[in-house]
Amino acid sequence: MRSLLTATALAGLILSTPVYAQDQQEPAADATEAAANYDATTVLATVNGTEITLGHLILLRSRLPQQFQQIPADVLFPNLLNQMIDQTLLADTESTSQDDDPLDIRLLLENERRGSLANLAVQGIISEPLDEAAVQAAYDEQFADFEPEPEYRAAHILVDSEDKAKELLAQINDGADFAEVAKENSTDGSAAQGGELGWFGLGRMVPEFEEAVVAMKPGDVAGPVQTQFGWHLIKLEETRDSTAPTLEEVRPQIEDQIRQQQVQDAIAELRDGAEIDTPDTGVPPSALDDEGLVSGQ
Known part of the structure:
Protein backbone atom coordinates (compact mmCIF):
# COMPACT_ATOMS: atom_id res chain seq x y z
CA MET A 1 0.00 0.00 0.00
CA ARG A 2 1.22 3.48 -0.78
CA SER A 3 2.44 5.49 2.18
CA LEU A 4 1.69 9.19 2.51
CA LEU A 5 4.62 11.58 2.66
CA THR A 6 5.14 12.40 6.33
CA ALA A 7 5.34 15.99 7.49
CA THR A 8 8.97 15.55 8.48
CA ALA A 9 9.91 14.03 5.13
CA LEU A 10 7.99 16.78 3.38
CA ALA A 11 9.88 19.38 5.37
CA GLY A 12 13.14 17.83 4.28
CA LEU A 13 12.10 17.99 0.64
CA ILE A 14 10.98 21.59 1.03
CA LEU A 15 14.26 22.71 2.53
CA SER A 16 16.25 20.86 -0.12
CA THR A 17 14.23 22.26 -3.02
CA PRO A 18 16.31 24.82 -4.91
CA VAL A 19 14.98 28.34 -5.24
CA TYR A 20 15.05 28.96 -8.96
CA ALA A 21 16.44 32.13 -10.49
CA GLN A 22 13.08 33.72 -11.11
CA ASP A 23 12.17 33.23 -7.43
CA GLN A 24 15.26 35.07 -6.25
CA GLN A 25 14.37 38.37 -7.83
CA GLU A 26 13.70 41.17 -5.35
CA PRO A 27 10.14 42.50 -5.64
CA ALA A 28 9.71 46.12 -6.59
CA ALA A 29 9.24 48.43 -3.61
CA ASP A 30 5.66 49.28 -4.51
CA ALA A 31 4.80 45.69 -5.43
CA THR A 32 4.78 44.62 -1.77
CA GLU A 33 2.20 47.23 -0.88
CA ALA A 34 0.08 46.36 -3.92
CA ALA A 35 0.12 42.71 -2.88
CA ALA A 36 -2.01 43.54 0.17
CA ASN A 37 -5.07 42.74 -1.95
CA TYR A 38 -5.00 38.95 -1.70
CA ASP A 39 -6.88 36.07 -0.10
CA ALA A 40 -6.73 32.29 0.11
CA THR A 41 -7.90 31.96 -3.51
CA THR A 42 -5.10 34.11 -4.92
CA VAL A 43 -3.37 32.02 -7.61
CA LEU A 44 0.39 31.86 -7.16
CA ALA A 45 1.13 29.44 -9.99
CA THR A 46 -0.63 27.40 -12.66
CA VAL A 47 0.87 24.05 -13.62
CA ASN A 48 -0.57 22.46 -16.76
CA GLY A 49 -3.91 24.03 -15.89
CA THR A 50 -3.83 23.23 -12.16
CA GLU A 51 -3.95 26.29 -9.93
CA ILE A 52 -1.80 26.59 -6.80
CA THR A 53 -3.22 29.17 -4.42
CA LEU A 54 -2.04 31.02 -1.36
CA GLY A 55 -4.43 28.87 0.68
CA HIS A 56 -2.64 25.75 -0.49
CA LEU A 57 0.67 27.12 0.75
CA ILE A 58 -0.73 28.26 4.09
CA LEU A 59 -2.11 24.80 4.82
CA LEU A 60 1.07 23.11 3.61
CA ARG A 61 3.09 25.21 6.03
CA SER A 62 0.68 24.43 8.89
CA ARG A 63 1.41 20.71 8.50
CA LEU A 64 5.15 21.13 8.92
CA PRO A 65 6.81 20.14 12.22
CA GLN A 66 7.06 23.03 14.66
CA GLN A 67 10.79 23.54 14.17
CA PHE A 68 10.28 24.15 10.45
CA GLN A 69 7.39 26.55 11.04
CA GLN A 70 9.88 28.82 12.79
CA ILE A 71 11.69 29.41 9.50
CA PRO A 72 11.05 32.96 8.25
CA ALA A 73 8.25 33.28 5.71
CA ASP A 74 10.51 34.87 3.11
CA VAL A 75 12.60 31.69 3.16
CA LEU A 76 9.70 29.26 3.25
CA PHE A 77 7.48 30.95 0.67
CA PRO A 78 9.52 30.26 -2.51
CA ASN A 79 10.49 26.78 -1.30
CA LEU A 80 6.90 25.85 -0.50
CA LEU A 81 5.71 27.14 -3.86
CA ASN A 82 8.39 25.25 -5.77
CA GLN A 83 7.72 22.14 -3.72
CA MET A 84 4.03 22.34 -4.61
CA ILE A 85 4.84 22.87 -8.28
CA ASP A 86 7.05 19.77 -8.21
CA GLN A 87 4.35 17.80 -6.39
CA THR A 88 1.81 18.80 -9.00
CA ASP A 99 -12.04 10.39 -10.83
CA ASP A 100 -8.99 8.56 -12.16
CA ASP A 101 -7.06 8.52 -8.89
CA PRO A 102 -5.89 5.12 -7.64
CA LEU A 103 -8.32 3.54 -5.17
CA ASP A 104 -6.07 3.88 -2.14
CA ILE A 105 -5.53 7.59 -2.82
CA ARG A 106 -9.27 8.20 -3.17
CA LEU A 107 -9.98 6.35 0.06
CA LEU A 108 -7.23 8.17 1.94
CA LEU A 109 -8.54 11.53 0.76
CA GLU A 110 -12.07 10.59 1.78
CA ASN A 111 -10.81 9.62 5.23
CA GLU A 112 -8.86 12.88 5.47
CA ARG A 113 -11.91 14.94 4.50
CA ARG A 114 -14.16 13.03 6.91
CA GLY A 115 -11.73 13.37 9.80
CA SER A 116 -11.05 17.06 9.17
CA LEU A 117 -14.76 17.95 9.00
CA ALA A 118 -15.51 15.87 12.09
CA ASN A 119 -12.73 17.66 13.95
CA LEU A 120 -14.16 20.99 12.80
CA ALA A 121 -17.55 19.98 14.22
CA VAL A 122 -15.99 18.96 17.53
CA GLN A 123 -14.13 22.26 17.77
CA GLY A 124 -17.41 24.04 17.24
CA ILE A 125 -19.01 22.12 20.09
CA ILE A 126 -16.23 22.65 22.62
CA SER A 127 -15.51 26.27 21.72
CA GLU A 128 -18.74 27.53 23.31
CA PRO A 129 -18.22 29.17 26.73
CA LEU A 130 -19.17 26.90 29.62
CA ASP A 131 -21.90 27.83 32.03
CA GLU A 132 -20.25 28.48 35.41
CA ALA A 133 -23.20 26.87 37.18
CA ALA A 134 -22.58 23.67 35.20
CA VAL A 135 -18.90 23.72 36.16
CA GLN A 136 -19.76 24.19 39.83
CA ALA A 137 -22.38 21.43 39.69
CA ALA A 138 -19.91 19.01 38.11
CA TYR A 139 -17.33 19.85 40.77
CA ASP A 140 -19.86 19.38 43.58
CA GLU A 141 -20.96 16.03 42.17
CA GLN A 142 -17.41 14.75 41.71
CA PHE A 143 -16.38 15.53 45.30
CA ALA A 144 -19.72 15.03 47.07
CA ASP A 145 -18.51 11.78 48.60
CA PHE A 146 -15.01 12.95 49.40
CA GLU A 147 -13.74 11.52 52.67
CA PRO A 148 -10.58 12.87 54.31
CA GLU A 149 -7.71 10.43 54.63
CA PRO A 150 -4.57 10.69 56.74
CA GLU A 151 -1.48 12.16 55.11
CA TYR A 152 2.05 12.12 56.44
CA ARG A 153 5.15 14.29 56.06
CA ALA A 154 8.29 12.35 56.78
CA ALA A 155 12.03 12.28 56.19
CA HIS A 156 14.30 9.27 55.91
CA ILE A 157 17.87 8.13 55.72
CA LEU A 158 18.57 5.27 53.32
CA VAL A 159 21.70 3.13 53.66
CA ASP A 160 22.75 -0.26 52.34
CA SER A 161 23.18 -2.18 55.61
CA GLU A 162 21.41 -2.68 58.91
CA ASP A 163 24.63 -2.10 60.84
CA LYS A 164 25.12 1.29 59.19
CA ALA A 165 21.51 2.22 59.96
CA LYS A 166 21.95 1.27 63.62
CA GLU A 167 25.16 3.30 63.82
CA LEU A 168 23.40 6.39 62.45
CA LEU A 169 20.38 5.85 64.71
CA ALA A 170 22.69 5.87 67.73
CA GLN A 171 24.13 9.20 66.58
CA ILE A 172 20.63 10.67 66.25
CA ASN A 173 19.60 9.34 69.67
CA ASP A 174 22.72 11.02 71.08
CA GLY A 175 21.55 14.36 69.71
CA ALA A 176 22.77 14.48 66.12
CA ASP A 177 20.48 16.42 63.75
CA PHE A 178 18.46 14.02 61.58
CA ALA A 179 18.63 16.26 58.52
CA GLU A 180 22.41 16.68 58.75
CA VAL A 181 22.91 12.94 59.18
CA ALA A 182 20.72 12.38 56.11
CA LYS A 183 22.69 14.87 54.02
CA GLU A 184 25.98 13.20 54.92
CA ASN A 185 24.93 9.55 54.71
CA SER A 186 21.69 8.89 52.84
CA THR A 187 22.16 7.25 49.45
CA ASP A 188 19.03 8.49 47.67
CA GLY A 189 18.05 11.77 46.01
CA SER A 190 16.33 13.17 49.09
CA ALA A 191 19.66 13.45 50.92
CA ALA A 192 20.22 16.99 49.62
CA GLN A 193 16.96 18.04 51.32
CA GLY A 194 17.87 16.39 54.60
CA GLY A 195 15.90 13.28 53.70
CA GLU A 196 12.62 15.18 53.26
CA LEU A 197 9.99 13.19 51.38
CA GLY A 198 7.16 15.73 51.53
CA TRP A 199 3.52 14.84 52.03
CA PHE A 200 2.17 11.45 51.01
CA GLY A 201 -0.95 9.41 51.57
CA LEU A 202 -1.60 5.74 52.12
CA GLY A 203 -0.54 3.54 49.23
CA ARG A 204 2.22 5.87 48.06
CA MET A 205 5.08 4.15 49.87
CA VAL A 206 6.20 0.53 49.91
CA PRO A 207 4.31 -1.51 52.55
CA GLU A 208 7.14 -1.84 55.09
CA PHE A 209 7.80 1.90 55.03
CA GLU A 210 4.11 2.79 55.26
CA GLU A 211 3.50 0.36 58.13
CA ALA A 212 6.26 1.99 60.16
CA VAL A 213 5.03 5.52 59.46
CA VAL A 214 1.42 4.75 60.39
CA ALA A 215 2.55 3.45 63.81
CA MET A 216 4.59 6.59 64.57
CA LYS A 217 3.79 9.92 66.23
CA PRO A 218 5.12 13.27 64.99
CA GLY A 219 8.72 13.68 66.14
CA ASP A 220 9.37 9.94 66.39
CA VAL A 221 12.36 8.34 64.69
CA ALA A 222 11.95 4.67 63.73
CA GLY A 223 14.19 2.04 62.21
CA PRO A 224 16.06 0.37 60.89
CA VAL A 225 13.25 -0.59 58.47
CA GLN A 226 14.18 -2.85 55.59
CA THR A 227 12.54 -2.42 52.16
CA GLN A 228 13.49 -3.43 48.66
CA PHE A 229 15.60 -0.26 48.47
CA GLY A 230 17.74 -0.87 51.54
CA TRP A 231 17.63 0.08 55.22
CA HIS A 232 15.73 3.18 56.36
CA LEU A 233 15.68 5.43 59.38
CA ILE A 234 12.38 7.32 59.35
CA LYS A 235 11.42 10.58 61.05
CA LEU A 236 7.73 11.50 61.08
CA GLU A 237 7.46 15.30 60.89
CA GLU A 238 3.67 15.81 61.03
CA THR A 239 0.31 14.41 60.01
CA ARG A 240 -2.90 15.89 58.66
CA ASP A 241 -6.19 14.92 57.04
CA SER A 242 -6.42 15.32 53.28
CA THR A 243 -8.80 17.90 51.85
CA ALA A 244 -10.67 18.00 48.56
CA PRO A 245 -8.99 20.14 45.91
CA THR A 246 -10.56 23.52 45.31
CA LEU A 247 -12.58 24.17 42.16
CA GLU A 248 -9.80 26.32 40.74
CA GLU A 249 -7.25 23.56 41.26
CA VAL A 250 -9.26 21.07 39.21
CA ARG A 251 -11.06 23.48 36.89
CA PRO A 252 -9.17 22.40 33.72
CA GLN A 253 -10.05 18.75 34.34
CA ILE A 254 -13.66 19.55 35.20
CA GLU A 255 -14.09 21.68 32.09
CA ASP A 256 -12.49 18.99 29.90
CA GLN A 257 -14.91 16.41 31.30
CA ILE A 258 -17.89 18.65 30.58
CA ARG A 259 -16.76 19.32 27.02
CA GLN A 260 -16.10 15.63 26.39
CA GLN A 261 -19.62 14.89 27.60
CA GLN A 262 -20.98 17.60 25.32
CA VAL A 263 -19.31 15.94 22.35
CA GLN A 264 -20.66 12.52 23.33
CA ASP A 265 -24.16 13.97 23.78
CA ALA A 266 -23.96 15.63 20.36
CA ILE A 267 -22.86 12.37 18.72
CA ALA A 268 -25.65 10.47 20.49
CA GLU A 269 -28.18 13.01 19.21
CA LEU A 270 -26.83 12.71 15.67
CA ARG A 271 -27.02 8.92 15.85
CA ASP A 272 -30.61 9.07 17.08
CA GLY A 273 -31.60 11.19 14.09
CA ALA A 274 -29.61 9.31 11.47
CA GLU A 275 -30.30 6.30 9.27
CA ILE A 276 -27.41 3.95 9.96
CA ASP A 277 -27.27 0.56 8.31
CA THR A 278 -24.51 -1.91 9.17
CA PRO A 279 -25.35 -5.04 7.18
CA ASP A 280 -23.95 -8.42 8.13
CA THR A 281 -21.32 -8.74 5.41
CA GLY A 282 -19.41 -11.58 6.96
CA VAL A 283 -16.16 -9.61 6.63
CA PRO A 284 -13.75 -10.96 9.29
CA PRO A 285 -11.68 -8.57 11.41
CA SER A 286 -8.55 -10.09 9.86
CA ALA A 287 -9.49 -8.37 6.60
CA LEU A 288 -7.89 -5.25 8.05
CA ASP A 289 -4.51 -6.85 7.42
CA ASP A 290 -5.13 -7.28 3.69
CA GLU A 291 -3.69 -4.04 2.33
CA GLY A 292 -3.51 -5.66 -1.09
CA LEU A 293 -7.25 -5.03 -1.43
CA VAL A 294 -6.65 -1.31 -1.93
CA SER A 295 -3.17 -1.15 -3.42
CA GLY A 296 -2.22 -1.16 -7.06
CA GLN A 297 -5.71 -0.24 -8.28
Whole structure:
Protein backbone atom coordinates (compact mmCIF):
# COMPACT_ATOMS: atom_id res chain seq x y z
CA MET A 1 0.00 0.00 0.00
CA ARG A 2 1.22 3.48 -0.78
CA SER A 3 2.44 5.49 2.18
CA LEU A 4 1.69 9.19 2.51
CA LEU A 5 4.62 11.58 2.66
CA THR A 6 5.14 12.40 6.33
CA ALA A 7 5.34 15.99 7.49
CA THR A 8 8.97 15.55 8.48
CA ALA A 9 9.91 14.03 5.13
CA LEU A 10 7.99 16.78 3.38
CA ALA A 11 9.88 19.38 5.37
CA GLY A 12 13.14 17.83 4.28
CA LEU A 13 12.10 17.99 0.64
CA ILE A 14 10.98 21.59 1.03
CA LEU A 15 14.26 22.71 2.53
CA SER A 16 16.25 20.86 -0.12
CA THR A 17 14.23 22.26 -3.02
CA PRO A 18 16.31 24.82 -4.91
CA VAL A 19 14.98 28.34 -5.24
CA TYR A 20 15.05 28.96 -8.96
CA ALA A 21 16.44 32.13 -10.49
CA GLN A 22 13.08 33.72 -11.11
CA ASP A 23 12.17 33.23 -7.43
CA GLN A 24 15.26 35.07 -6.25
CA GLN A 25 14.37 38.37 -7.83
CA GLU A 26 13.70 41.17 -5.35
CA PRO A 27 10.14 42.50 -5.64
CA ALA A 28 9.71 46.12 -6.59
CA ALA A 29 9.24 48.43 -3.61
CA ASP A 30 5.66 49.28 -4.51
CA ALA A 31 4.80 45.69 -5.43
CA THR A 32 4.78 44.62 -1.77
CA GLU A 33 2.20 47.23 -0.88
CA ALA A 34 0.08 46.36 -3.92
CA ALA A 35 0.12 42.71 -2.88
CA ALA A 36 -2.01 43.54 0.17
CA ASN A 37 -5.07 42.74 -1.95
CA TYR A 38 -5.00 38.95 -1.70
CA ASP A 39 -6.88 36.07 -0.10
CA ALA A 40 -6.73 32.29 0.11
CA THR A 41 -7.90 31.96 -3.51
CA THR A 42 -5.10 34.11 -4.92
CA VAL A 43 -3.37 32.02 -7.61
CA LEU A 44 0.39 31.86 -7.16
CA ALA A 45 1.13 29.44 -9.99
CA THR A 46 -0.63 27.40 -12.66
CA VAL A 47 0.87 24.05 -13.62
CA ASN A 48 -0.57 22.46 -16.76
CA GLY A 49 -3.91 24.03 -15.89
CA THR A 50 -3.83 23.23 -12.16
CA GLU A 51 -3.95 26.29 -9.93
CA ILE A 52 -1.80 26.59 -6.80
CA THR A 53 -3.22 29.17 -4.42
CA LEU A 54 -2.04 31.02 -1.36
CA GLY A 55 -4.43 28.87 0.68
CA HIS A 56 -2.64 25.75 -0.49
CA LEU A 57 0.67 27.12 0.75
CA ILE A 58 -0.73 28.26 4.09
CA LEU A 59 -2.11 24.80 4.82
CA LEU A 60 1.07 23.11 3.61
CA ARG A 61 3.09 25.21 6.03
CA SER A 62 0.68 24.43 8.89
CA ARG A 63 1.41 20.71 8.50
CA LEU A 64 5.15 21.13 8.92
CA PRO A 65 6.81 20.14 12.22
CA GLN A 66 7.06 23.03 14.66
CA GLN A 67 10.79 23.54 14.17
CA PHE A 68 10.28 24.15 10.45
CA GLN A 69 7.39 26.55 11.04
CA GLN A 70 9.88 28.82 12.79
CA ILE A 71 11.69 29.41 9.50
CA PRO A 72 11.05 32.96 8.25
CA ALA A 73 8.25 33.28 5.71
CA ASP A 74 10.51 34.87 3.11
CA VAL A 75 12.60 31.69 3.16
CA LEU A 76 9.70 29.26 3.25
CA PHE A 77 7.48 30.95 0.67
CA PRO A 78 9.52 30.26 -2.51
CA ASN A 79 10.49 26.78 -1.30
CA LEU A 80 6.90 25.85 -0.50
CA LEU A 81 5.71 27.14 -3.86
CA ASN A 82 8.39 25.25 -5.77
CA GLN A 83 7.72 22.14 -3.72
CA MET A 84 4.03 22.34 -4.61
CA ILE A 85 4.84 22.87 -8.28
CA ASP A 86 7.05 19.77 -8.21
CA GLN A 87 4.35 17.80 -6.39
CA THR A 88 1.81 18.80 -9.00
CA LEU A 89 4.09 17.68 -11.82
CA LEU A 90 4.76 14.37 -10.08
CA ALA A 91 1.09 13.86 -9.22
CA ASP A 92 0.09 14.38 -12.84
CA THR A 93 2.27 11.43 -13.86
CA GLU A 94 -0.07 9.22 -11.81
CA SER A 95 -3.43 10.90 -12.37
CA THR A 96 -4.76 14.14 -13.81
CA SER A 97 -8.32 13.75 -12.48
CA GLN A 98 -9.72 12.81 -9.08
CA ASP A 99 -12.04 10.39 -10.83
CA ASP A 100 -8.99 8.56 -12.16
CA ASP A 101 -7.06 8.52 -8.89
CA PRO A 102 -5.89 5.12 -7.64
CA LEU A 103 -8.32 3.54 -5.17
CA ASP A 104 -6.07 3.88 -2.14
CA ILE A 105 -5.53 7.59 -2.82
CA ARG A 106 -9.27 8.20 -3.17
CA LEU A 107 -9.98 6.35 0.06
CA LEU A 108 -7.23 8.17 1.94
CA LEU A 109 -8.54 11.53 0.76
CA GLU A 110 -12.07 10.59 1.78
CA ASN A 111 -10.81 9.62 5.23
CA GLU A 112 -8.86 12.88 5.47
CA ARG A 113 -11.91 14.94 4.50
CA ARG A 114 -14.16 13.03 6.91
CA GLY A 115 -11.73 13.37 9.80
CA SER A 116 -11.05 17.06 9.17
CA LEU A 117 -14.76 17.95 9.00
CA ALA A 118 -15.51 15.87 12.09
CA ASN A 119 -12.73 17.66 13.95
CA LEU A 120 -14.16 20.99 12.80
CA ALA A 121 -17.55 19.98 14.22
CA VAL A 122 -15.99 18.96 17.53
CA GLN A 123 -14.13 22.26 17.77
CA GLY A 124 -17.41 24.04 17.24
CA ILE A 125 -19.01 22.12 20.09
CA ILE A 126 -16.23 22.65 22.62
CA SER A 127 -15.51 26.27 21.72
CA GLU A 128 -18.74 27.53 23.31
CA PRO A 129 -18.22 29.17 26.73
CA LEU A 130 -19.17 26.90 29.62
CA ASP A 131 -21.90 27.83 32.03
CA GLU A 132 -20.25 28.48 35.41
CA ALA A 133 -23.20 26.87 37.18
CA ALA A 134 -22.58 23.67 35.20
CA VAL A 135 -18.90 23.72 36.16
CA GLN A 136 -19.76 24.19 39.83
CA ALA A 137 -22.38 21.43 39.69
CA ALA A 138 -19.91 19.01 38.11
CA TYR A 139 -17.33 19.85 40.77
CA ASP A 140 -19.86 19.38 43.58
CA GLU A 141 -20.96 16.03 42.17
CA GLN A 142 -17.41 14.75 41.71
CA PHE A 143 -16.38 15.53 45.30
CA ALA A 144 -19.72 15.03 47.07
CA ASP A 145 -18.51 11.78 48.60
CA PHE A 146 -15.01 12.95 49.40
CA GLU A 147 -13.74 11.52 52.67
CA PRO A 148 -10.58 12.87 54.31
CA GLU A 149 -7.71 10.43 54.63
CA PRO A 150 -4.57 10.69 56.74
CA GLU A 151 -1.48 12.16 55.11
CA TYR A 152 2.05 12.12 56.44
CA ARG A 153 5.15 14.29 56.06
CA ALA A 154 8.29 12.35 56.78
CA ALA A 155 12.03 12.28 56.19
CA HIS A 156 14.30 9.27 55.91
CA ILE A 157 17.87 8.13 55.72
CA LEU A 158 18.57 5.27 53.32
CA VAL A 159 21.70 3.13 53.66
CA ASP A 160 22.75 -0.26 52.34
CA SER A 161 23.18 -2.18 55.61
CA GLU A 162 21.41 -2.68 58.91
CA ASP A 163 24.63 -2.10 60.84
CA LYS A 164 25.12 1.29 59.19
CA ALA A 165 21.51 2.22 59.96
CA LYS A 166 21.95 1.27 63.62
CA GLU A 167 25.16 3.30 63.82
CA LEU A 168 23.40 6.39 62.45
CA LEU A 169 20.38 5.85 64.71
CA ALA A 170 22.69 5.87 67.73
CA GLN A 171 24.13 9.20 66.58
CA ILE A 172 20.63 10.67 66.25
CA ASN A 173 19.60 9.34 69.67
CA ASP A 174 22.72 11.02 71.08
CA GLY A 175 21.55 14.36 69.71
CA ALA A 176 22.77 14.48 66.12
CA ASP A 177 20.48 16.42 63.75
CA PHE A 178 18.46 14.02 61.58
CA ALA A 179 18.63 16.26 58.52
CA GLU A 180 22.41 16.68 58.75
CA VAL A 181 22.91 12.94 59.18
CA ALA A 182 20.72 12.38 56.11
CA LYS A 183 22.69 14.87 54.02
CA GLU A 184 25.98 13.20 54.92
CA ASN A 185 24.93 9.55 54.71
CA SER A 186 21.69 8.89 52.84
CA THR A 187 22.16 7.25 49.45
CA ASP A 188 19.03 8.49 47.67
CA GLY A 189 18.05 11.77 46.01
CA SER A 190 16.33 13.17 49.09
CA ALA A 191 19.66 13.45 50.92
CA ALA A 192 20.22 16.99 49.62
CA GLN A 193 16.96 18.04 51.32
CA GLY A 194 17.87 16.39 54.60
CA GLY A 195 15.90 13.28 53.70
CA GLU A 196 12.62 15.18 53.26
CA LEU A 197 9.99 13.19 51.38
CA GLY A 198 7.16 15.73 51.53
CA TRP A 199 3.52 14.84 52.03
CA PHE A 200 2.17 11.45 51.01
CA GLY A 201 -0.95 9.41 51.57
CA LEU A 202 -1.60 5.74 52.12
CA GLY A 203 -0.54 3.54 49.23
CA ARG A 204 2.22 5.87 48.06
CA MET A 205 5.08 4.15 49.87
CA VAL A 206 6.20 0.53 49.91
CA PRO A 207 4.31 -1.51 52.55
CA GLU A 208 7.14 -1.84 55.09
CA PHE A 209 7.80 1.90 55.03
CA GLU A 210 4.11 2.79 55.26
CA GLU A 211 3.50 0.36 58.13
CA ALA A 212 6.26 1.99 60.16
CA VAL A 213 5.03 5.52 59.46
CA VAL A 214 1.42 4.75 60.39
CA ALA A 215 2.55 3.45 63.81
CA MET A 216 4.59 6.59 64.57
CA LYS A 217 3.79 9.92 66.23
CA PRO A 218 5.12 13.27 64.99
CA GLY A 219 8.72 13.68 66.14
CA ASP A 220 9.37 9.94 66.39
CA VAL A 221 12.36 8.34 64.69
CA ALA A 222 11.95 4.67 63.73
CA GLY A 223 14.19 2.04 62.21
CA PRO A 224 16.06 0.37 60.89
CA VAL A 225 13.25 -0.59 58.47
CA GLN A 226 14.18 -2.85 55.59
CA THR A 227 12.54 -2.42 52.16
CA GLN A 228 13.49 -3.43 48.66
CA PHE A 229 15.60 -0.26 48.47
CA GLY A 230 17.74 -0.87 51.54
CA TRP A 231 17.63 0.08 55.22
CA HIS A 232 15.73 3.18 56.36
CA LEU A 233 15.68 5.43 59.38
CA ILE A 234 12.38 7.32 59.35
CA LYS A 235 11.42 10.58 61.05
CA LEU A 236 7.73 11.50 61.08
CA GLU A 237 7.46 15.30 60.89
CA GLU A 238 3.67 15.81 61.03
CA THR A 239 0.31 14.41 60.01
CA ARG A 240 -2.90 15.89 58.66
CA ASP A 241 -6.19 14.92 57.04
CA SER A 242 -6.42 15.32 53.28
CA THR A 243 -8.80 17.90 51.85
CA ALA A 244 -10.67 18.00 48.56
CA PRO A 245 -8.99 20.14 45.91
CA THR A 246 -10.56 23.52 45.31
CA LEU A 247 -12.58 24.17 42.16
CA GLU A 248 -9.80 26.32 40.74
CA GLU A 249 -7.25 23.56 41.26
CA VAL A 250 -9.26 21.07 39.21
CA ARG A 251 -11.06 23.48 36.89
CA PRO A 252 -9.17 22.40 33.72
CA GLN A 253 -10.05 18.75 34.34
CA ILE A 254 -13.66 19.55 35.20
CA GLU A 255 -14.09 21.68 32.09
CA ASP A 256 -12.49 18.99 29.90
CA GLN A 257 -14.91 16.41 31.30
CA ILE A 258 -17.89 18.65 30.58
CA ARG A 259 -16.76 19.32 27.02
CA GLN A 260 -16.10 15.63 26.39
CA GLN A 261 -19.62 14.89 27.60
CA GLN A 262 -20.98 17.60 25.32
CA VAL A 263 -19.31 15.94 22.35
CA GLN A 264 -20.66 12.52 23.33
CA ASP A 265 -24.16 13.97 23.78
CA ALA A 266 -23.96 15.63 20.36
CA ILE A 267 -22.86 12.37 18.72
CA ALA A 268 -25.65 10.47 20.49
CA GLU A 269 -28.18 13.01 19.21
CA LEU A 270 -26.83 12.71 15.67
CA ARG A 271 -27.02 8.92 15.85
CA ASP A 272 -30.61 9.07 17.08
CA GLY A 273 -31.60 11.19 14.09
CA ALA A 274 -29.61 9.31 11.47
CA GLU A 275 -30.30 6.30 9.27
CA ILE A 276 -27.41 3.95 9.96
CA ASP A 277 -27.27 0.56 8.31
CA THR A 278 -24.51 -1.91 9.17
CA PRO A 279 -25.35 -5.04 7.18
CA ASP A 280 -23.95 -8.42 8.13
CA THR A 281 -21.32 -8.74 5.41
CA GLY A 282 -19.41 -11.58 6.96
CA VAL A 283 -16.16 -9.61 6.63
CA PRO A 284 -13.75 -10.96 9.29
CA PRO A 285 -11.68 -8.57 11.41
CA SER A 286 -8.55 -10.09 9.86
CA ALA A 287 -9.49 -8.37 6.60
CA LEU A 288 -7.89 -5.25 8.05
CA ASP A 289 -4.51 -6.85 7.42
CA ASP A 290 -5.13 -7.28 3.69
CA GLU A 291 -3.69 -4.04 2.33
CA GLY A 292 -3.51 -5.66 -1.09
CA LEU A 293 -7.25 -5.03 -1.43
CA VAL A 294 -6.65 -1.31 -1.93
CA SER A 295 -3.17 -1.15 -3.42
CA GLY A 296 -2.22 -1.16 -7.06
CA GLN A 297 -5.71 -0.24 -8.28
